[in-house]
Structures are given as C-alpha cells and as structure tokens.
Amino acid sequence: MITGASSGIGEAAARLFAAEGAAVLLMARREDVLKQLAQEINDLGGRAAISAGDVSVAQDVQRAVDETGEHFGALDTAFNNAGFAGDDLSPLHELDQALFDRTMAVNVSGTWNCLRSQIPVMLEAGKGAIVNTSSTAAMGATGAPVPYVAAKHAVLGMTRAAAAEYAAHGIRINTLVVGTTRTEMIDQVVEAYPELGTAFVARQMQKRMADPVEIAQAALWLCSDRASFATGSALAVDGGWTAG
Ligand code: NDP
Numbered sequence: 001m002i003t004g005a006s007s008g009i010g011e012a013a014a015r016l017f018a019a020e021g022a023a024v025l026l027m028a029r030r031e032d033v034l035k036q037l038a039q040e041i042n043d044l045g046g047r048a049a050i051s052a053g054d055v056s057v058a059q060d061v062q063r064a065v066d067e068t069g070e071h072f073g074a075l076d077t078a079f080n081n082a083g084f085a086g087d088d089l090s091p092l093h094e095l096d097q098a099l100f101d102r103t104m105a106v107n108v109s110g111t112w113n114c115l116r117s118q119i120p121v122m123l124e125a126g127k128g129a130i131v132n133t134s135s136t137a138a139m140g141a142t143g144a145p146v147p148y149v150a151a152k153h154a155v156l157g158m159t160r161a162a163a164a165e166y167a168a169h170g171i172r173i174n175t176l177v178v179g180t181t182r183t184e185m186i187d188q189v190v191e192a193y194p195e196l197g198t199a200f201v202a203r204q205m206q207k208r209m210a211d212p213v214e215i216a217q218a219a220l221w222l223c224s225d226r227a228s229f230a231t232g233s234a235l236a237v238d239g240g241w242t243a244g
Helices: 008-019 031-043 058-072 097-125 146-169 182-193 195-204 212-221
Strands: 024-029 047-052 077-080 130-132 170-180 234-237
Touching: 008 024, 008 031, 008 077, 024 031, 024 058, 024 234, 031 047, 047 058, 047 130, 058 130, 077 097, 077 212, 097 130, 097 146, 130 146, 130 212, 146 170, 146 234, 170 212, 182 195, 182 212, 212 234
Parallel strands: 024 047, 077 130, 130 170, 170 234
Antiparallel strands: none
C-alpha cells in the first residue's frame, strides 16, 4: 500500500515497487491520475489497484487497507508517504490557522490513520514493514513553514514509538528523512520563492535535488526483507543535508 501515489515520490515508488514484483495498492485523492498510473503498471505486466481517498479521513484509509486485502490477499508492507507542506512561508504569527490544520491533518493524522489501520492486519499476519515519509524538516528548522517542521517531527516520533511497540510482533517501522526532491511539492515552493530552491540545494552536500526514484529506492529497501534488522530508523536520503 502506497499513499501519495499520484505524483512525485509515491508515483516513483509505485512504478519501482511494481517493477520489482510487488502488487501495489495506490492511494491518493486524484482518482483519475491513479487510474492512469495503475493502467500503465498493469499494461507493463505489473499488478496495481487503486483506492482513491484522503489520508486524513480514517474511514478512507481503512477502506484502502481493506481493499489491499481484497485485491491481493495480504498487506505485507506500506509506504505512508502522502504529505502536504503548503507554499506560504510567512512567519508563524501571520500564517492562516487553516494551513496549520491541513498540514497536521495530512502529515500527522494521515500517518496515524495509516498505522492504526495497517498494524492490526500485520499483527494478524505476524509480520510487516512500514515506512513513513518524514523529511530533513524532522531534524530541525529547514526554512519550511513551522507547521510542516512540527508535523515531520511528529512523523519521526510516531515512527520511533510505534517501532518500539511492535518490534516483538515482527513489524518493522522506519522513516525516511527526505532531502529536497524534484516533485510537484517542491516545484510549487520554488515557483513562489525561487531563492529558496537555491538555498535548499546549497544545504545539500551533493548540490542538486533528488530525483523521486532515488527516494523510492530507499523506501523499497526498507520495505523489503533485505532490511530485516532495520526498525525505528530515520534513514537520511538527503544528499548529505543532515550531516552538514
Ligand atoms: P507531491 O506533491 O508530488 O506528492 C504528494 C502526494 O500526496 C500526492 O500524491 C498527493 O496526491 C498526496 N496527498 C496530498 N494530500 C493528501 C491527502 N489528504 N490524502 C491522500 N493523499 C494526499 O510531493 P512529494 O512526492 O514530494 O511528497 C511525498 C512526501 O515526501 C511527502 O510526505 C512530503 O512531505 C515528503 N517530502 C518531500 C520533499 C521534497 O523535497 N519533495 C522533501 C522532504 C519530504 P493527491 O493530490 O492526488 O491527493
């Protein structure tokens, strides 16, 4: 199950996971985009199904988890990747309350809803692997809006605490500390604040933005049995940002 699969990192993960043999359940709000992507994956011999919905709505997430089981018979792994940052970089006291609410709803409640629906299925199976997408913004002030920085810290905290609770049950839970990646989300910000794109790149040792598939590769590894001793980790895929 991949959330935020209609664009950017989630879309790259959908294509990559499917190419590696996984059956993928794609979730995001834009149904038409998901349908097209699933069609492309299935045309290439992969196995993809969709469940359009909003991760901030618990019932939508539960439906996606149920549909994963209905389509594929199991939920082995989940990439909880849907996120929202907004493109208003006003200081905290000038931000709309609505921006805070939406940022928390998508990133924090969204991840929470996913964990709450996915873990019971994995407990029953006695195994599972979950990867939540956080950010360099989980490590400190990056220049992203304060609600986003707070939300990604929360995703990191949830990952660690949940990993501790379920390690003994065979469920691994990790997070990706993602650096600046060329996606719709970053395009929006850079369009509004071109100087920020330059500043973000400058803070990464590799002096470029990631291609979404470079993040998807790390998610694939963490979701796979090859990462059998990785849990509770915050894996930086950030071009060296957090090491600098
Ligand atoms: P995109 O904007 O390309 O993708 C975001 C995805 O999330 C879309 O598929 C969108 O689909 C989905 N989404 C947004 N809101 C909801 C919602 N309420 N319910 C369900 N799906 C939703 O950005 P990225 O690929 O860059 O973002 C993926 C993740 O990576 C996010 O968690 C982001 O915070 C994180 N990240 C990105 C960085 C970057 O530089 N790009 C850096 C660090 C972290 P739809 O609109 O169809 O619902």
